Amino acid sequence: MSRSTFQSGRSGKGDAFVSDRAGSLHALAMRHSARALAPLALLSIWHLVGLVGKSYEAARAEIGRPLPAIALIAFIVVVAYHARLGMENIIEDYVHDKSLKTTALIVNKWTAIAIAAVWTLAIMIIAAPR
Amino acid sequence: MADADPMSESLAAARPLSPHLSVYKLIFTMMMSIAHRITGAALYAGALLLAVYLLGLALGPSAFGAVSWIVDSFVGRLFMLLFSWALFHHLLGGVRHAIWDRGLYLDREGRELLAKATLGGGLVLTALLWIASSLLG
Numbered sequence: 001m002s003r004s005t006f007q008s009g010r011s012g013k014g015d016a017f018v019s020d021r022a023g024s025l026h027a028l029a030m031r032h033s034a035r036a037l038a039p040l041a042l043l044s045i046w047h048l049v050g051l052v053g054k055s056y057e058a059a060r061a062e063i064g065r066p067l068p069a070i071a072l073i074a075f076i077v078v079v080a081y082h083a084r085l086g087m088e089n090i091i092e093d094y095v096h097d098k099s100l101k102t103t104a105l106i107v108n109k110w111t112a113i114a115i116a117a118v119w120t121l122a123i124m125i126i127a128a129p130r
Numbered sequence: 131m132a133d134a135d136p137m138s139e140s141l142a143a144a145r146p147l148s149p150h151l152s153v154y155k156l157i158f159t160m161m162m163s164i165a166h167r168i169t170g171a172a173l174y175a176g177a178l179l180l181a182v183y184l185l186g187l188a189l190g191p192s193a194f195g196a197v198s199w200i201v202d203s204f205v206g207r208l209f210m211l212l213f214s215w216a217l218f219h220h221l222l223g224g225v226r227h228a229i230w231d232r233g234l235y236l237d238r239e240g241r242e243l244l245a246k247a248t249l250g251g252g253l254v255l256t257a258l259l260w261i262a263s264s265l266l267g
Contacts, residue, residue: 126188
């Protein structure tokens with residue numbers, strides 16, 4: 001495990017606590033992606049719940065506008081990153097069998113990527129001018 | 131330590147590994163911590179389901195007919211309600227962690243307050259979203 005360049009402890013008043021072990025990168029990546037997700041999640045959940053009760057044409061019109069489309073794509077890309085890291089924590093905590101853990105981590109990686117890829121492709125098709 | 135005897139090896143295998151939750155008495159802040167993890171995992175599964183819905187919406191009317199239950203049936207509405215609640219709950223749980231990262235609200239009263247605010251705030255935001263969505267959407 002290589003050491004990161006972060007300094008152990010609180011780097012300043014009001015700053016987050018970091019350690020100089022490798023886990024810091026994982027923990028900081030969770031926090032950085034979470035910060036981006038806060039506004040994106042609020043925008044996206046509004047448009048997603050807006051799909052309830054909508055017909056095929058109405059649902060496409062809702063999602064196909066530029067701003068919802070961009071928000072939903074940005075959302076799922078950061079979600080896939082954040083969700084993969086979070087699920088890594090869960091797997092590392094509960095799966096103790098070494099080979100099963102390795103498999104679970106690989107499945108988790110590609111599931112997260114597949115969700116983002118399918119979601120992004122779908123939004124791009126819906127938002128493309130016809 | 132190259133040749134550990136079988137007894138100590140089996141003891142090592144049986145040794146409880148963290149997080150061995152069952153040894154603790156259930157308390158509110160602890161349940162909220164578990165809820166953060168459960169909502170996170172649920173949002174992962176929910177995003178997968180929503181990706182399938184969006185793919186159906188993208189492919190055309192007949193594909194949409196096969197996936198529209200994900201959002202529009204009784205089960206679908208329940209799913210969307212739970213998904214939006216899980217999102218708000220997890221979002222506020224993240225805010226709670228961000229506050230704790232800065233060394234604030236770590237005392238007993240602070241922890242309890244943030245745990246209550248997470249639970250209550252998630253429910254209130256979910257209710258507000260669905261009310262606003264039915265009025266404006």
